[in-house]
Amino acid sequence: MSGLTKSPWIIHYDASSCNGCDIEVLACLTPLYDVERFGILNTGNPKHADIFVVTGSVNEQNRQVIKNIYDQMPKPNVVIGVGICACSGGVFKECYNVAGGVGQVIPVDVYVPGCSVRPEQIIDGVVKALGILEEKRAAFAAESKKGTDTGANADAKKDGGN
Amino acid sequence: MHKEEQTITEVGVDNLVSEVSKMYDEGYRLVQIGCGKYDDIFEINYSFDKDCKFVNLRLKITEGVVVPSITGVYLCAFIYENEIHDLFGVSIKDIAIDFKGNLIRTSVKNPFNTPTVTKVKAAKPAKSENAAAAGAKPDVKSDAKPDTKPDAEKKKEEA
Amino acid sequence: MAGRIVVPFGPQHPVLPEPIHLDLVLEDERVVEAIPSIGYVHRGLEKLVEKRDFKDFVYIAERICGICSFTHSVGYCKAIEAIMDLQVPERAQYLRTIWSEYSRLHSHLLWLGLYADAMGFENLFMNAWRIRETILDAMEETTGGRVIQGVCKVGGVRRDISDAKLKEMTAKLDSIGGEIEDLCHVFFDDASVKHRSVGVGMLSKEDAHKLGAVGPVAKGSGIALDLRQTGYSAYGSLDFKPIVETGCDCYSRCIVRAKELAQSVDLIKQAAANIPAGDIEVKVKGNPDGEYFSRVEQPRGECIHYVKANGSKNILRERVRTPSSANIPPLVKMLEGCQMADVPVIVLSIDPCIGCAER
Amino acid sequence: MGLFSMTKTVLKSLFKKPATIRYPAEPAKRFEGTRGQMEIDIDKCIFCGLCSKHCPADAITVNKNERTWSINRLWCICCNSCAENCNKDAIYQTNVYHAPIVAGETDVDVYQGKPVEEKPAAAEEKAA
Numbered sequence: 001m002s003g004l005t006k007s008p009w010i011i012h013y014d015a016s017s018c019n020g021c022d023i024e025v026l027a028c029l030t031p032l033y034d035v036e037r038f039g040i041l042n043t044g045n046p047k048h049a050d051i052f053v054v055t056g057s058v059n060e061q062n063r064q065v066i067k068n069i070y071d072q073m074p075k076p077n078v079v080i081g082v083g084i085c086a087c088s089g090g091v092f093k094e095c096y097n098v099a100g101g102v103g104q105v106i107p108v109d110v111y112v113p114g115c116s117v118r119p120e121q122i123i124d125g126v127v128k129a130l131g132i133l134e135e136k137r138a139a140f141a142a143e144s145k146k147g148t149d150t151g152a153n154a155d156a157k158k159d160g161g162n
Numbered sequence: 163m164h165k166e167e168q169t170i171t172e173v174g175v176d177n178l179v180s181e182v183s184k185m186y187d188e189g190y191r192l193v194q195i196g197c198g199k200y201d202d203i204f205e206i207n208y209s210f211d212k213d214c215k216f217v218n219l220r221l222k223i224t225e226g227v228v229v230p231s232i233t234g235v236y237l238c239a240f241i242y243e244n245e246i247h248d249l250f251g252v253s254i255k256d257i258a259i260d261f262k263g264n265l266i267r268t269s270v271k272n273p274f275n276t277p278t279v280t281k282v283k284a285a286k287p288a289k290s291e292n293a294a295a296a297g298a299k300p301d302v303k304s305d306a307k308p309d310t311k312p313d314a315e316k317k318k319e320e321a
Numbered sequence: 322m323a324g325r326i327v328v329p330f331g332p333q334h335p336v337l338p339e340p341i342h343l344d345l346v347l348e349d350e351r352v353v354e355a356i357p358s359i360g361y362v363h364r365g366l367e368k369l370v371e372k373r374d375f376k377d378f379v380y381i382a383e384r385i386c387g388i389c390s391f392t393h394s395v396g397y398c399k400a401i402e403a404i405m406d407l408q409v410p411e412r413a414q415y416l417r418t419i420w421s422e423y424s425r426l427h428s429h430l431l432w433l434g435l436y437a438d439a440m441g442f443e444n445l446f447m448n449a450w451r452i453r454e455t456i457l458d459a460m461e462e463t464t465g466g467r468v469i470q471g472v473c474k475v476g477g478v479r480r481d482i483s484d485a486k487l488k489e490m491t492a493k494l495d496s497i498g499g500e501i502e503d504l505c506h507v508f509f510d511d512a513s514v515k516h517r518s519v520g521v522g523m524l525s526k527e528d529a530h531k532l533g534a535v536g537p538v539a540k541g542s543g544i545a546l547d548l549r550q551t552g553y554s555a556y557g558s559l560d561f562k563p564i565v566e567t568g569c570d571c572y573s574r575c576i577v578r579a580k581e582l583a584q585s586v587d588l589i590k591q592a593a594a595n596i597p598a599g600d601i602e603v604k605v606k607g608n609p610d611g612e613y614f615s616r617v618e619q620p621r622g623e624c625i626h627y628v629k630a631n632g633s634k635n636i637l638r639e640r641v642r643t644p645s646s647a648n649i650p651p652l653v654k655m656l657e658g659c660q661m662a663d664v665p666v667i668v669l670s671i672d673p674c675i676g677c678a679e680r
Numbered sequence: 681m682g683l684f685s686m687t688k689t690v691l692k693s694l695f696k697k698p699a700t701i702r703y704p705a706e707p708a709k710r711f712e713g714t715r716g717q718m719e720i721d722i723d724k725c726i727f728c729g730l731c732s733k734h735c736p737a738d739a740i741t742v743n744k745n746e747r748t749w750s751i752n753r754l755w756c757i758c759c760n761s762c763a764e765n766c767n768k769d770a771i772y773q774t775n776v777y778h779a780p781i782v783a784g785e786t787d788v789d790v791y792q793g794k795p796v797e798e799k800p801a802a803a804e805e806k807a808a
Contacts, residue, residue, distance in 0.1 A: 014339050016362040019676040020387020020468045022339065023431060027457075030434075030450035031699040061267050062340065062361045065332055080780075084737065087754040087781075091381050091737045094372060096273045097365040101754075103783075111781045115737075115757035116387055116468050118777055120708040125780035127704065132782070165403045166551060168614055191546075192533050194625050194642035207627070209614060214551050216614065238533040238650035242642075259356075266360040266679065273365055373736060380736040380759050451699050458709070465715040471759050479760075480713070 007039025011049035017056025020116030021083035046072040195242035233258035339675040355656035386677040394473035400615035400628040413477040418555040428620035477602025518571035522655040522667035536622020541573035548618035571670040643677035714775035724770035731762035747793035
């Protein structure tokens, strides 16, 4: 965590989880684990967030919601699938209404396995995600420096428009 | 072993509402309405409770029979009736708050009315959508089933 | 003025830990009508009974909800045991009671925290969740899981708690009893809590009865509905009285839950003192054949597990009616006529567990 | 709140240990009975497939011919069902959790059993 210069904010969405992983995500914010020590804040607004934490599997109705939230986030961002359901659908993957893991809708960077996950695992996952975020940021910065009319700018405009 | 006494009385479509009104007048509380499909018969259980005494009315219908709504007696029945309509495809008329099949939107229509819903694991519909974007996505990897296509994916990874 | 507008609320909303969508019809700042739409969490797990045999379904039953997971597994196992006429050993019944009460403690503390958070009382939220961690530690130490325990099985329980450990647990409860009292004291007496919740989200006794409210929502409206009185598990031999408040508002529901904390601590102590020695499980032979409505009192209220089986290893139909789905009609009623700013508090006052409600 | 009780709370908070575990600088809390990831003693395994049959998440694949036992870490729910159903006590549960998996990393752990030794042994017996 020492190399961390920025405070990443996370947004959490419960796709169709059983609440087990949700409350563990919340438990990370509370005194015992307190991720605010790292400057990590749970925000309700996708436009402020760097890390998208998804719990639960994808179904027909929330597919669009997840996509919407993801599209609204500013672009160098990372997605963490927390819990077995977000990774693969878990015990429910054979249910008629479950399409599978979050990877079905948006690209996921880090998978945190566990049913339900422990707060420590979530912290580990976030730490891993931060590394990826830094890489992505560096790549993004390099790209916007060299390109005049690159896709990155267009992307940024699109995000603002949302 | 604690086992509650649970009575089940059969009712017909015609006297359902009147029987339910009788329960209401006696001061019973509607606990739940649950449906099940066994062969071709839909079995709808109306459960009531009063001071921990548990009583059921059971309605047996076949496909296509229209069931009268009991939301006129117990308003809270709307949530169960909409659910039964969505999941089983039983038509229920005159629901006070009718979602018209939009309470629970499922990917399969009336999932409980079809014989065993087999979701084919190997062919998830949205898989190809952004497979390129996510690269090798662990949840899609079918390594657990060695006969499907891990070879192709491994080759992709190597390349 | 008085033009009507419709404000969509949810599914992703800062105060909502779970997705529920409400269309709020507003007249100025007043809610005229609220139309819930659910289905964001629907998985259709009841259908899985066709794939899993009846013993393995316990794992799925307890994943209906991560908060009431233990009570869900008790409800399911109780249904199978009633159908098969299994004599579950007394010790297992007591252990189930102890863990059920622990999960009630954990759930109520979680809720009190979230409720405080919805009111903007961040400090109280943190305090409630700090105490909750000690409950979760006891859970994890004895069952192996923090929120999903996986100890209940058809015919008994998987793990035993040694007598020494039980003593230790009771001692621990004594020490956090004071902290719980301090916490409840804030909910009982604090002016800002009262200001946000007294007289908000009214649900009269008649409405609660008519709309089928269960759990703390019913208890907060003066209905003494507590299924633990039917005496399942070991509740028949423990001494307790359902807690009833007559305020009919969010404050009463809050008080009911706060008082149930003390009650749960007391029940755990009673159970730990009276627990008999013996086996913790019976062998399960054959397959279930029959039907049964199993009713258990969850932290959120009455939960029904209806199981119908025909003697094969896969049961025919499992239907779960969870307390949260029963509490949605009362919620719609409560929201009528409230202020827009009170909506989060009222929605939280039924302790919505959408994962449960939609399965 | 009266001044006295407030002072009491302040003093208590001053001298109390902080509630926070400084994870990851400090090791995580672990209990002996915690349900962590599943491990297998592959030498004990007879590849009967009972574990995979009873797995609620279908995470386990047993291949009798190739003598492999593989578990998908992104599917496993750590429920201990496989260990309970194992007649040879080959599978056991640890209290350590699996680390997060970065997309693209392998998520399936394959355990290769020793090749069958019974046949040569039987042949020797016959020869003797």
